[in-house]
Amino acid sequence: MDITALNPPPSPGEVFRYFQTLPLPQLPTQQQPPGNALVGLPVVFYTDGPTTQTFTVDIRGFTVDIVATATGFAWHTGDGTTLTSTDPGAPYPDHTVSHDYRSGSYTASVTTTWSGTFSVDGGASADVPGTTTTDGQPVTFTVLQSSPVLTNPFD
Template structure:
């Protein structure tokens, strides 16, 4: 971890925002470093003393870090230490100095993912494309409904890393929109995936012809962050299943002699 912050951003961590209180900018800037990284940077080898587990309440981010401080040239061209010739406002002076190494609550610097941030990830997940099933399985008959359902999985769980947080997104199909391929009634909707007759999700009467149907699924989700209580993802996304093409034929009455 080699992130640098201004004094104001981590003032709560060090008890001092680094400013002189006169509106001319900070006297110092700070950065947080992992102790092991500092040890290796200085040519030594990390050992157990360079690591420490830090307990944290749910939703909090607590890490074992070293706070470092360095003087900076202020907006009026002054600094807390002697400046070299030609120093400009914003230039860093001298070397980084270790202030302390301890468990620090850095939640404010790296807040847990917001619902809106999780939603942006949810929209990009590889959600399954549900397959359309229909009956009769071959050609349908004009005047006899073609029934639709899907037997594809309607839930899926994803684990994603968002800025170091483990976010588990549990997606579930919420609405099924059956694209009939018939301009007379382009779509049918249901809230259940259905099953073969008589538990189908939707049905449609077709005239004779060739049709291509498909299924659009609207997905919702809940999420957890580092084992937190589940929360709703604030939005939905959709997937389109593969199309299925079938014929609908006109049944023709044929007179037969029952005595033959």
Template structure:
């Protein structure tokens, strides 16, 4: 069954980050994905209808800096309910998401059984700059 599972067209989940565009030093970048984390596939295997239910079970956020990666079981959420954050220094970074998928299957409506093993997909990378804000004093009476 694993051979069929690993050849399924599982989605490449998109990395979202906030703030959109450039980030600021001192403010963490928020990561999340709003892509579907479950997929159902129906395949015919030697005349049997097999339904495979794939579920994203682990999310590895590649931060693009020397700290490496953040691994969670959480797809993250956008502000103000964020759950995945990362602090950066000034620079340009490319972040991406690797998702580990597990699955169950049924044959002709049988009781679900686990597919042995997992498979992964890599989402498209996102590149952003992190800048340092500069303080500018002005005369409020001008």
């Protein structure tokens, strides 16, 4: 008697429900310069957390390997602007995500979108049909206005 019909492999929808509950990392929001910034100089954003995670879960007796990959980043700048990218940014001088501010205090954060692939019992890999998100720890900083002051170099 074939019992496969009584316990079919997990469907993509069933895997997606597990995917949404995985303990994906909350990637940290990094900013340069660290601490305070200056009006007129961009603030650089990036995250240096892991952008790929592998999980093995048991779904009704089947071994399901899920590989989660960070595929999108939404940088909430704290002034009402949201910057989006498909890469995690990078520190200066290779930065890809930056924003100019007016003077004031701001709290910025990153929301990471995760996509995935899965395989059941070592079989062929398939896409997880949907995405999930995690929110990183925010950073708070002050943007200061500086004023040039001319001085006599001979004093």
